[in-house]
Every structure is written in C-alpha cells, then in structure tokens.
Amino acid sequence: TVDSFIRGADAMIKGEVIxxxxxxxLLKKIIPLEEIEEVLSHPQALYQCRGFLKEKMPYARLKEVSSTAEAAKFVSESENNIAAIGSISLSKIYDxxxxxESIQDSENNMTRFYILSTEDEMVTGRDKTALVFSTENKPxxxxRALKIFAEKGLNLTKIESRPSRRVLGEYIFLIEVEGHRLQEPLKSALKELELSASLFKIxxxxPTFELS
Incomplete structure (x- = not known):
C-alpha cells in the first residue's frame, strides 16, 4: 500500500499486470439478499459492483476494508447477516x-496489480514512473508541482490523493508519469519536484503493461 511505501518499505515497483x-x-450461509445488512470489500470491488448492489441490495450498508481477503475472513468469523465481495478462491479458503455469481457491472472488468521487488526495472523504452509527494498547504x-511535468512535456497517466494523516489539511499525491526516472526529461523534473515537496519518494x- 501507499502507506507501506511512505513508512520506508524497501520494495520498489518493478512492473504491473492487468x-x-x-x-x-460471498456469505457464511445462504439467506435472502434483502436480509443482508452489510456488504464488505475493497473499495474498488465495491465500486465495480455498484450497479448490482444498488439494484439488488439498496438498503445494505457498504463497508470498505483493505482487501477482498480481509472482507471474506471477517464474514467467515461473524454471525451477523453480512456479505463479502470477492473471488471464488476466497470462498474456498474461508468456506x-x-x-x-459475476456481480461486477462490466464483463470487461479488469484490475491492475503492481509487481514488487528490491529494485525497479531498467529502461525499456515504454516506461512509466510512480511516485508519492506532498506539498505545502498553500494556494x-x-x-506549481504539476506544472513541472507540463513544462517538460511529460504526460501524467494517473493521479490520486488522500489525507496525509500527519497534518490536518495536508494531502499526499500518488502519480504515475510516462518516462523512466533515470532518463531525461523526467530525471530533472523529479529533482525539481523533490526540492519543493514536503514529502517525496520515488x-x-x-514498463507499461500491454494488453494482448
């Protein structure tokens, strides 16, 4: 998770797979859907199934947890009328x-996973770089931080934000940008951002994953 990276995890992102x-x-025992009081899962899984949940279980509470596995484990240990969203393998692991079945809204439902290692990947020519940073809580x-990339013609492919949990009003930004951290113009852009950021970590x- 982003928190693990920030706390100093040694792992780096070496690849991605979609x-x-x-x-x-998933339920501990089969009951009518209208009797389910709460549905637990990872935020992305809940989002992927929002149409089904709204239509079939409009009154059930939705609870976000860190993973679909955590949701399944919680349901397996509870005696309440709760459900989890997850895979067939989780149903077998937690009985x-x-x-x-197949309650996701899209038939082309895809999820991306990072591949972690002690080192990231060498230059391939189709690279992108992930980093986290935080700025001063000022207008x-x-x-100004994102302008650094724009002025160098660098394309951002992802940007997310969340509270830093360190200082009220401070946010941490996770971005992905095209290019390798060891190559220009990204190399100099990262150095410039590091000088102005209150938190910075590559x-x-x-390499960008290519769907077949």
Missing part, C-alpha cells in the same frame, strides 16, 4: 457460500 476480475457475493502548491520505474 488481470480480468470476476466478483461474487463461504456464493450467493450470486497554488499542487498547481516508488519505481517499470
């Missing part, structure tokens, strides 16, 4: 029943 994901509704701080450079 896999088709099928989500199922859960499948109340509804225009984020604009998570790794890796």
């Amino acid at each position: 896999l088709p994901i099928t989500q199922h509704l 859960l029943k499948i109340a509804a 225009g701080s984020l604009f 998570l790794g450079s890796f």
Whole structure:
C-alpha cells in the first residue's frame, strides 16, 4: 500500500499486470439478499459492483476494508447477516457460500496489480514512473508541482490523493508519469519536484503493461 511505501518499505515497483476480475457475493450461509445488512470489500470491488448492489441490495450498508481477503475472513468469523465481495478462491479458503455469481457491472472488468521487488526495472523504452509527494498547504502548491511535468512535456497517466494523516489539511499525491526516472526529461523534473515537496519518494520505474 501507499502507506507501506511512505513508512520506508524497501520494495520498489518493478512492473504491473492487468488481470480480468470476476466478483461474487460471498456469505457464511445462504439467506435472502434483502436480509443482508452489510456488504464488505475493497473499495474498488465495491465500486465495480455498484450497479448490482444498488439494484439488488439498496438498503445494505457498504463497508470498505483493505482487501477482498480481509472482507471474506471477517464474514467467515461473524454471525451477523453480512456479505463479502470477492473471488471464488476466497470462498474456498474461508468456506463461504456464493450467493450470486459475476456481480461486477462490466464483463470487461479488469484490475491492475503492481509487481514488487528490491529494485525497479531498467529502461525499456515504454516506461512509466510512480511516485508519492506532498506539498505545502498553500494556494497554488499542487498547481506549481504539476506544472513541472507540463513544462517538460511529460504526460501524467494517473493521479490520486488522500489525507496525509500527519497534518490536518495536508494531502499526499500518488502519480504515475510516462518516462523512466533515470532518463531525461523526467530525471530533472523529479529533482525539481523533490526540492519543493514536503514529502517525496520515488516508488519505481517499470514498463507499461500491454494488453494482448
């Protein structure tokens, strides 16, 4: 997770893989869907199944947890009328029943996973770089940070934000940008950002996954 990287995890991102994901509704025992009081899963899994949940279980509470595995484990240990969203393999691991199959909204449901190692990947020519940073809580701080990449013609392929949990009003940004951290113009852009950021860490450079 991003928190693990920030706390000083030695791992770096060496690659990525995008896999088709099928989500199922998992219960400890089969009960009518309208009796389910709460559905647990990773935020992305809940989002992927939002149409099914809204139509079939509009009154169930949705609870975000760190992973689909954590959700399945929690359901297996509970006596309440709760459900998890996860894979068939999780139903086997935690001895859960499948109340509804393939509940994701899209048939082309895909999830991306990072490949971690002690070092990131060498230059391949189709690279991107992931990093986290934080700026001062002042007007225009984020604009000035992102402007560094724009002025060098660098394309951002992802940007996420969340509270830093260190200082009220401070946010941490996770971005991915095209290019390898050891090559220009990204190399100099990263140095410039590091000088102005209150928090800065490169998570790794890796080749872009190509869907077949």
